[in-house]
């Protein structure tokens with residue numbers, strides 16, 4: 363059985379390497395390929411696997427199975443074949459930035475609050491960490507400032523395999539009981555943790571860490587964060603959005619939230635004025651049709667509540683049935699129809715059938731819409 367030499371542990375920056383295929387088997391997941399040495403990191407320790415190519419054949423998955431490093435490919439590579447392996451470096455480096463950032467954050471939170479990282483997910487856009495205790499956004503902002511200062515110190519990251527004796531004296535973080543040789547990753551002044559993943563060699567390579575959100579989760583919180591290039595990508599997206607908002611609202615970029623607040627208040631006031639005007643219109647119409655018997659009214663620009671209020675107001679005075687129609691943008695009409703102490707059920711049913719409509723309500727009052735022209739509606743009511 364071949365024991366693949368793990369090149370990523372010798373030098374984490376190896377992007378291309380040469381190796382020899384020691385085994386190749388067809389499986390449901392594609393071809394299962396073993397090499398004498400490889401720089402492909404298998405999924406593990408919360409870190410997704412590397413992708414890339416072996417002699418230009420796509421590597422679709424890399425897993426560690428029973429101690430063996432398995433590359434899955436779409437095409438076979440016979441045993442004995444010399445291969446040139448290429449890692450998708452942009453992806454790997456991004457994962458290193460996220461993983462190292464996650465360690466530093468977890469270490470600093472552990473140090474400051476004693477909480478453990480109890481769940482970790484490295485997604486393709488954000489990474490989430492679940493902590494065993496509750497943190498506020500303000501507390502996270504302090505951690506964010508601290509972690510970025512530590513990053514910019516650009517300290518070398520230390521990776522070592524302590525003896526069993528030494529291990530007992532070390533205050534390291536580890537999610538589970540580990541067996542065999544323990545690999546410790548130390549970010550000086552920030553974290554010491556058992557981990558099998560690939561990490562940057564100097565903290566400065568992480569670039570920056572940004573928290574995006576915090577929400578309560580189980581006994582603690584779920585924090586989402588990004589590191590490295592993802593911070594720049596995020597900044598670009600958010601900045602583009604804010605620039606557009608700023609132009610649309612004629613507000614400085616630092617003041618868009620206040621501008622939205624003002625817009626919201628203005629909208630609230632306008633709605634109030636509109637409501638007053640509608641009520642005034644309802645009163646006027648109610649007076650105008652007083653004692654006139656059944657009336658059919660068309661009014662532009664009323665919403666569903668508006669037609670309801672209008673029909674309700676006029677039916678109180680007209681001594682008959684009142685129907686109010688208001689045209690929608692798509693050409694259909696919404697309606698409200700009512701008659702004090704009346705029973706309009708049969709009438710509404712016939713109207714809906716004749717005018718391609720829908721709706722209903724109580725015996726003396728109904729609401730709905732019809733797909734018909736004003737002329738067709740008037741003709742129906744004349745009959």
Ligand SMILES: [Zn+2]
Nearest residue numbers: 407557558559
């Ligand atoms: Zn780790």
